[in-house]
Amino acid sequence: MPIRRRRQGEEPDSTLEPAGEEADAVETDDAPAAGAAVEGDGPYDSGDAYPELQRLDFGSIQVPVAEGLGFQVNFEATEVDEAGNPLNGRPVAVLVQHAESVLQIQAFAAPKRSGIWDEIRKETATEVAEQAQGQTEEREGPFGTELLAMVPAELTEEMLNEMPPEVREQIPAEVIEQGYAWQPIRFIGIDGPRWFLKGVVQGAAIEDEEQWQILEDVFRNIVVVRGEQPMPPRELLPLNLPEEFSEAAQTEEGEAEAETLDPFERGPEITEVR
Numbered sequence: 001m002p003i004r005r006r007r008q009g010e011e012p013d014s015t016l017e018p019a020g021e022e023a024d025a026v027e028t029d030d031a032p033a034a035g036a037a038v039e040g041d042g043p044y045d046s047g048d049a050y051p052e053l054q055r056l057d058f059g060s061i062q063v064p065v066a067e068g069l070g071f072q073v074n075f076e077a078t079e080v081d082e083a084g085n086p087l088n089g090r091p092v093a094v095l096v097q098h099a100e101s102v103l104q105i106q107a108f109a110a111p112k113r114s115g116i117w118d119e120i121r122k123e124t125a126t127e128v129a130e131q132a133q134g135q136t137e138e139r140e141g142p143f144g145t146e147l148l149a150m151v152p153a154e155l156t157e158e159m160l161n162e163m164p165p166e167v168r169e170q171i172p173a174e175v176i177e178q179g180y181a182w183q184p185i186r187f188i189g190i191d192g193p194r195w196f197l198k199g200v201v202q203g204a205a206i207e208d209e210e211q212w213q214i215l216e217d218v219f220r221n222i223v224v225v226r227g228e229q230p231m232p233p234r235e236l237l238p239l240n241l242p243e244e245f246s247e248a249a250q251t252e253e254g255e256a257e258a259e260t261l262d263p264f265e266r267g268p269e270i271t272e273v274r
Helices: 117-131 157-162 173-178 209-220 243-251 254-261
Strands: 055-057 061-064 069-080 086-098 101-109 135-141 144-154 180-192 195-203
Touching (some): 061 209, 195 209
Antiparallel strands (some): 055 061, 069 086, 144 180, 180 195
16 A cells, blocks of 8 residues: 655645545534644544545544554553562553654543643643753644754663674764754644544655655554543543454464563554554
8 A cells, every 4th residue: 555755735635545435524613723733634533524545543642554654652650569660551652663764653632612732732842941951943844833842862882882883884973973863743632522643754755855745644644543531631631442452462473562561661652554
């Protein structure tokens, strides 16, 4: 299921191959706010019309799949032992990997008639400046106003030694001497009906247009399933592990199975599905 690159100005009708007819649309009298999801141009609400594509079902978000994409889930500890080691956890973010790029996806509850992206964007800029000693700037992107951050990433001698020689040779001597390099991070957000979808892009896709087009099409074709349950604004919508994750784990050797059952053994990531 290939994803093709969309040309500048071309209608965003999805680069992912459709798998069937569109669902019925839900009409609304509310005018979309700036940066809000618009019917016919995703990301989509589960009650609206959207292209029927092959997607991984994470519960509150359904993420399209295509050749060359890898998927992982980040966990947050919900229970620890006396030594502080995590015992149980909940999934809190979906990571989509493509080549040298990563897109982190999270969905949150939001007020019915007002978006929260403007507030979150400002808070994120403050956190980058105060906690990471970084810099930010707002700019317009395909999903409206987004935030581009530059944060200092530490370069230790151990990290440099682990790099392939051809990669280390590309790092300027003054960067190695100062001990850090500026890392770009791109924050994108969409206000939907009672939900907010956040994307964080890292890696080559920030500057590489071809890699970005792949991740853009993934983000554009996400379907958010808000549900009817009342939730306070900004609360993370619950995530589930797709059946494909369990099936993939069962086909791997015992090591992969152990990683699935104990995702904190090597960090907050688990089974990768391609």
